[in-house]
Amino acid sequence: MRNLFAIIALLAMIAGFFKPAQAETEIDITQGNVDPLPIAVALFEGSRDLQASYGKTLLQVIRGDLIRSGLFRGLKNSIFAEQKISFNKSPKFGIWRGFGTDILIVGEMKNITKRRLGISFRVWDIQARRQLLGLQITADKSNIRRAGHLIADAVYQRLTGEDGYFDTRIVYVEEKGPKDLRKKRLMIMDQDGARKEYLTDDSHIIITPRFSPTLQEITYVSFVSKRARVHLYNIEKKTHEIIAEFDSISFAPRYAPNGSTLVFSLAKGGRTNIYTMNLLTRKIKQLTDENSINTAPSYSPDGKYIAFESDRGGKQQIYVMRANGSRVRRISFSAGFYGTPVWSPRGDLIAFTKQYKGRFLIGVMRPDGSGERILTSGFHNEGPTWSPNGRVVIFYRETPGSKGGPSIWSVDLTGYNERRVQTGTFASDPAWSPKLGKGLPIK
Amino acid sequence: MLLKEEFKEQVQDKLRGFFEKLSIGVRFSMVLHFFLVVLSIFAWPRLSEIELPEPESLAIMIISSTESPAAKPKQRDDVTAVGFIQAPPLLDDFEYERRNSDFNPGKIAALLDKMPDKNNQNVHLPKQQLTIRDIDAIKVQMRRCWTIPAGAVNAHKLIVKIKIFLDVDGNMITPPRVLTRARGRFFRIAVENALRALRRCQPFKMPPEKYEVWREMVLIFNPSEMLEGKKIEG
Numbered sequence: 001m002r003n004l005f006a007i008i009a010l011l012a013m014i015a016g017f018f019k020p021a022q023a024e025t026e027i028d029i030t031q032g033n034v035d036p037l038p039i040a041v042a043l044f045e046g047s048r049d050l051q052a053s054y055g056k057t058l059l060q061v062i063r064g065d066l067i068r069s070g071l072f073r074g075l076k077n078s079i080f081a082e083q084k085i086s087f088n089k090s091p092k093f094g095i096w097r098g099f100g101t102d103i104l105i106v107g108e109m110k111n112i113t114k115r116r117l118g119i120s121f122r123v124w125d126i127q128a129r130r131q132l133l134g135l136q137i138t139a140d141k142s143n144i145r146r147a148g149h150l151i152a153d154a155v156y157q158r159l160t161g162e163d164g165y166f167d168t169r170i171v172y173v174e175e176k177g178p179k180d181l182r183k184k185r186l187m188i189m190d191q192d193g194a195r196k197e198y199l200t201d202d203s204h205i206i207i208t209p210r211f212s213p214t215l216q217e218i219t220y221v222s223f224v225s226k227r228a229r230v231h232l233y234n235i236e237k238k239t240h241e242i243i244a245e246f247d248s249i250s251f252a253p254r255y256a257p258n259g260s261t262l263v264f265s266l267a268k269g270g271r272t273n274i275y276t277m278n279l280l281t282r283k284i285k286q287l288t289d290e291n292s293i294n295t296a297p298s299y300s301p302d303g304k305y306i307a308f309e310s311d312r313g314g315k316q317q318i319y320v321m322r323a324n325g326s327r328v329r330r331i332s333f334s335a336g337f338y339g340t341p342v343w344s345p346r347g348d349l350i351a352f353t354k355q356y357k358g359r360f361l362i363g364v365m366r367p368d369g370s371g372e373r374i375l376t377s378g379f380h381n382e383g384p385t386w387s388p389n390g391r392v393v394i395f396y397r398e399t400p401g402s403k404g405g406p407s408i409w410s411v412d413l414t415g416y417n418e419r420r421v422q423t424g425t426f427a428s429d430p431a432w433s434p435k436l437g438k439g440l441p442i443k
Numbered sequence: 444m445l446l447k448e449e450f451k452e453q454v455q456d457k458l459r460g461f462f463e464k465l466s467i468g469v470r471f472s473m474v475l476h477f478f479l480v481v482l483s484i485f486a487w488p489r490l491s492e493i494e495l496p497e498p499e500s501l502a503i504m505i506i507s508s509t510e511s512p513a514a515k516p517k518q519r520d521d522v523t524a525v526g527f528i529q530a531p532p533l534l535d536d537f538e539y540e541r542r543n544s545d546f547n548p549g550k551i552a553a554l555l556d557k558m559p560d561k562n563n564q565n566v567h568l569p570k571q572q573l574t575i576r577d578i579d580a581i582k583v584q585m586r587r588c589w590t591i592p593a594g595a596v597n598a599h600k601l602i603v604k605i606k607i608f609l610d611v612d613g614n615m616i617t618p619p620r621v622l623t624r625a626r627g628r629f630f631r632i633a634v635e636n637a638l639r640a641l642r643r644c645q646p647f648k649m650p651p652e653k654y655e656v657w658r659e660m661v662l663i664f665n666p667s668e669m670l671e672g673k674k675i676e677g
Contacts, residue, residue, distance in 0.1 A: 024606075025573060026661045027581055030668045032589030032640065071592050090533045102590075102639060120528055125635070127642040131530035132635075140521040147522045160592045161632040391594060414594040440524050 034416070036073035037102050037159065039066060042085045044107035044119065054109060054117060054144045061148025062105065064192055065166040066155060069392075070417030075101060087120070096126045103132075105155060117141050123155055133158045133442055145194055146436075154440040165387040166191060169433040170394065171199070171209045171218055172408060175426040179402055182426075186220060188235070191387075191432070193422045199233055200240075208252035208383075211433045214259030218431075221252040230262070232279075243282065251295045253277070256323075257303040263287075265295040265308075274308060274325075287325035296340045299323070300347060300367070307331075307341035307350050307367070318352055320367060331369030336361075340383065343367070345434075346390025349413065351375075353382055362395055364413060375415045388434050394421060396428045571653045581662075584647060589640035591633075591666050601633040603664045605641065611654050613646035622661065637664040 041063045044055045066072040079099055085091065087108040096104055107121035116138050123133040135154065139147035146167065153164025174187040183202040186209055189195060199218070200206060209220040216235040221228050228249035232241045250272050253262035262277045272293040276285050288294045292312040299306055307320050318332040318341045332338040336356035343350050349364040354374075360381040363374040380398040387394075394410045405426035411418040421430070465473075595601070604622040607615055619641055621634055641662070649657050 024659065024661055025656055026663060027578055029582060029585045029589065029662050029664045030666075031582065031586045032591055032664075032666065032669060033586060034593035034669070035590050037590055037592075088531050090531055092534060102643075118525075122528070122530070125639070127639045128635070129533060134528035134530060136525040136528050138523050138525060143521045150522050159632070160595070161629040162592075162595075412594055416593055437522075440522075441527075443527065 034414070036067075036071055038075065038100050039072040039103040039105065040075045040080060040096070040099070040101045041066070041105045042080065042083075042107070044109050044121070045085075045087050046109035050109045050111065050117070054141070057144050058107070058109075058119070058148045058151070061145050061192065062152045062155070065149060065152035068192070068419070069156065070412055071156070071160060072103075075099060087122070090129075090131075091124055091126070093126050093129045096124075101126050103155075103159065107151075112138055115141055117144070117147075119147060119151070121151055123158060135440060135442075137440065145190065149190070149192075150437075150440050153435075154442050157439070158442045162391060163389040163435070164439065165389045165392065165432075165435070167436050167439065168388060169436070170408075170421070170430050171211065171433070172396075172423065172427045172430040173206060173209065174198075174423070175405060175428060176202075179405070186218075186233075187423075187427070188218075189423070196424075199238075208429050208431075210252070210254050210431050212255050212259045213257055213434050217259075219253050219255065219262060221249055230264075243279070244277065250293075251297070254298055256299050257301055263297045263299065263306060265297065267293075274306070287321070288328075298341050298343045298350075300343045301345050302347065305343075305367070307343055309339045309341060318350070318365075318369075331365070331367070332372075333369065334372060342384050342386060344386050344390040344413075345388050348390065351384040351386065351393050353384065360397075362393065362411075364393075373415065375411045375413070376409070376418055381409075383429055385430055385432050387432050394430045394432060396430060571656050573653060573656055577650060577653070577657075580648065584644050585640060585662070588644035589637065589664065591636050591669065595629065595666070601630060601666055603630075603633050603637045604661055605637055605664070606659065606661045607641060609645075609647060609649070609658050609660070611651055611658075613649050615641065615645055633664070633666070637662075640664075 041059060043051060043059050045051075046055060063074055067074050083095070085106055087106050091104055091106070102125070104124040104126055105121060106124070107119060110118040112118045117140075118136070118138050120134070120136040122131055124130075125132050133154065137147065137150075149166040152166045156162070156164040156166070168191045169188055170191050171186065171188045174185045175182045176185075177183045184206050185202045186199040186206055188197050188199055200222075204222040204224050206220055206222045209218050211218055218233045218235065220231050220233065222231060223229075228246045229242050230244045230246070230249070230253060232243055233239070234241075246266055248267050249264060250267040251265040253264035255262060256276070260279050262279060263274065264277070265272050265274050271291055272295050273289060274287045274294050274297045276287060277283070278285075287297075287306070288308075288310075290310070290312050292310060293316075294308060294310045294312065297306045297308040304323055305320050306323055307318060309316055310319050311317070312319075313330065316337045316339050317330050318338045319328055319330050321328040331350075332352070336354045339353050339355075341350045341352045344364075348366065350367055351362065351364050354361045354363055359377050360379065361374050361377045362381045362384050363372055365372040375393060376395075378397060379400055381395055382397070384393045384395045386392070391413055392410055393413065394408055396406045396408050398404060398406045406428035408421040408423055408427045408430045409418060410421055421427075602623065606620040606622055608617050608619075610616050619638060621638075623634075647657075
């Protein structure tokens with residue numbers, strides 16, 4: 001009987017502890033920070049040989065990608081050089097918390113065959129004391145950098161929810177020589193600056209290369225004997241094809257999202273209008289027919305609309321029309337001269353250049369023209385192009401003076417994290433490739 | 444049959460009567476509106492397809508495609524995923540266990556000691572409230588701890604409500620309870636960011652004399668004001 005009373009008393013105490021709150025204290029938290037998340041990447045475990053041949057490369061690629069994105073900041077390697085990290089054991093969370101780390105990446109490597117390397121990696125959440133992702137992959141030893149980029153993409157996607165953009169390449173125009181006699185060659189490189197390759201020689205002036213969204217193909221324009229030639233370059237086969245020649249082309253072609261149509265503008269008799277060419281039939285269709293300059297067309301990612309620049313209203317502004325040329329409406333209205341609109345692959349923003357009070361600006365606005373924000377401003381900024389996840393814009397800027405020249409820069413869509421893209425020489429007209437593959441699964 | 448005929452005649456009579464009462468201007472307006480409606484139903488689709496004339500030959504040369512179009516690249520197999528790997532068992536972490544045990548009878552007994560004694564009628568504690576200053580202090584702490592990736596999408600859909608249970612030192616006694624149901628990968632990330640913020644921020648600096656008010660709190664994380672980005676003047 002006494003036992004029964006004791007149990008009832010205990011239950012009553014526990015019930016008392018869980019009595020319903022009279023008025024719950026609720027607090028709205030609306031301000032945090034957008035500081036980079038502290039992340040530590042350990043050298044992947046494996047034999048000394050594997051660490052020297054591949055481990056160091058993987059570490060450099062993964063750390064470099066994540067930190068350059070501006071969303072993560074690294075720990076000095078010296079801090080955890082003494083830490084014993086074991087891939088098959090959970091980390092000592094208290095110690096890593098003491099270092100100020102929120103995320104720890106560990107991995108291990110194993111030889112599979114002469115050509116293939118096995119890599120496993122884990123992403124640890126130090127604060128939550130749990131593994132966020134654990135994945136095993138195999139990689140070709142001849143291209144370990146690609147494995148590093150794919151791992152960095154998987155980490156990025158797991159921690160931000162957004163698609164990664166590290167498994168991509170950038171094509172641009174390399175410029176060498178004195179300002180009035182520049183030699184221009186088409187160059188391709190990984191987005192982190194590695195594996196640079198020439199795609200053309202310097203015998204002709206070339207401008208504005210663009211990637212196909214679906215194929216391993218680039219389109220660009222070269223000028224030969226004052227004529228403009230439109231080229232297609234197959235990246236896998238390394239072959240060039242000329243598909244058309246024009247008297248004058250005022251804006252080099254861009255691909256439609258389906259990859260089988262090019263859109264561009266042609267000048268004739270003081271007027272410039274927008275045309276499309278079907279790559280299969282080579283048939284040209286005119287989309288605008290105005291007594292003004294209509295140029296720099298860019299498709300929306302669903303292929304239904306085209307943004308372009310026009311001075312039909314008196315000065316350059318941005319317009320949007322249906323892909324068949326109908327329902328044209330203006331979307332830019334503020335002071336300044338607006339140009340070169342580029343629709344984000346995410347569809348939510350259009351990047352543009354603007355000239356205002358003697359300065360060149362690059363900004364973004366929503367497709368209805370609202371929410372205009374400036375990302376960068378200076379002596380000269382031009383040619384914005386988006387990363388495939390719609391988070392980063394790269395562009396080029398010239399420095400003034402006879403010794404000055406163009407260089408490529410990147411900036412977040414938030415305006416933060418502006419940094420120079422290392423190309424080694426003067427460089428202009430960048431274009432960002434789509435992702436090279438589907439990416440690793442993250443569940 | 445007859446009924447139908449009669450009905451038809453009655454309707455016609457009524458209509459005739461109706462029209463005769465109207466002025467000429469109104470009759471004309473009705474006919475015009477009728478034509479406009481018919482026109483919009485049948486002619487509109489054609490009006491919106493503006494046929495542009497065939498472009499004059501602007502191209503000097505268009506080269507027909509001799510090659511078949513570049514094929515879609517075969518799936519690159521430089522890197523292939525083999526499979527997911529499970530986490531190893533968690534190591535003992537003494538400090539964590541000491542502070543954050545899910546069930547610690549000592550902790551609960553200590554809490555029960557701090558609850559007001561219902562039987563003691565002589566003690567009437569005045570009902571405490573958190574002042575604006577107290578709330579601001581919490582917000583300042585969270586501002587330092589709550590990190591979200593700049594430029595995240597659809598911020599207004601990422602509101603996360605979490606209930607926390609604190610001891611008198613400001614540490615979480617039990618794991619926080621997420622009150623909003625997660626939908627989609629961005630929401631899951633928003634929940635993880637909020638939980639990370641709470642774990643980073645403990646121990647919360649709170650006025651100990653008001654423990655009764657803040658020992659259980661609901662924090663509502665709403666990032667919509669934050670995600671606009673840097674402002675640069677043009």
